[in-house]
Amino acid sequence: MDRTYLYRHRDLIERVHAAAAAPPEEGRIAAVSRASLRADLTNALERNRRLTVRVRELEKRLSESLGETAWKEAGLGASAGIDQLQRRITLLEQDLTDMRGQLDERTEELDAARAANRELTRALNQAR
Numbered sequence: 001m002d003r004t005y006l007y008r009h010r011d012l013i014e015r016v017h018a019a020a021a022a023p024p025e026e027g028r029i030a031a032v033s034r035a036s037l038r039a040d041l042t043n044a045l046e047r048n049r050r051l052t053v054r055v056r057e058l059e060k061r062l063s064e065s066l067g068e069t070a071w072k073e074a075g076l077g078a079s080a081g082i083d084q085l086q087r088r089i090t091l092l093e094q095d096l097t098d099m100r101g102q103l104d105e106r107t108e109e110l111d112a113a114r115a116a117n118r119e120l121t122r123a124l125n126q127a128r
Contacts, residue, residue: 002043 006013
């Protein structure tokens with residue numbers, strides 16, 4: 001049992017304090033057992049581990065926040081104008097892709113028309 005459990009329950013902690021204040025009975029030695037000390041140590045180590053993990057998480061968040069602030073204050077962060085330009089670039093790239101597709105279709109149609117024209121010219125020349 002962790003000591004914090006006792007401190008959260010006033011009635012239990014009062015009993016513990018009363019027992020500690022009472023003199024030991026004859027023939028008994030008031031001592032802490034080895035098992036209870038190991039349990040306290042195990043609990044303390046686990047709590048220490050959890051707190052260490054939490055501190056690392058908070059340090060990481062603080063570092064990221066300070067880094068972003070410094071980045072923006074130094075003028076290195078993207079401004080609103082840059083974001084608009086990037087959106088415009090994306091739209092123009094999509095339009096370019098569409099136009100290239102249309103150009104490819106028209107090139108194929110032109111090649112087909114030229115091939116048909118060659119065949120017709122060949123057929124006219126052979127008929128003479």
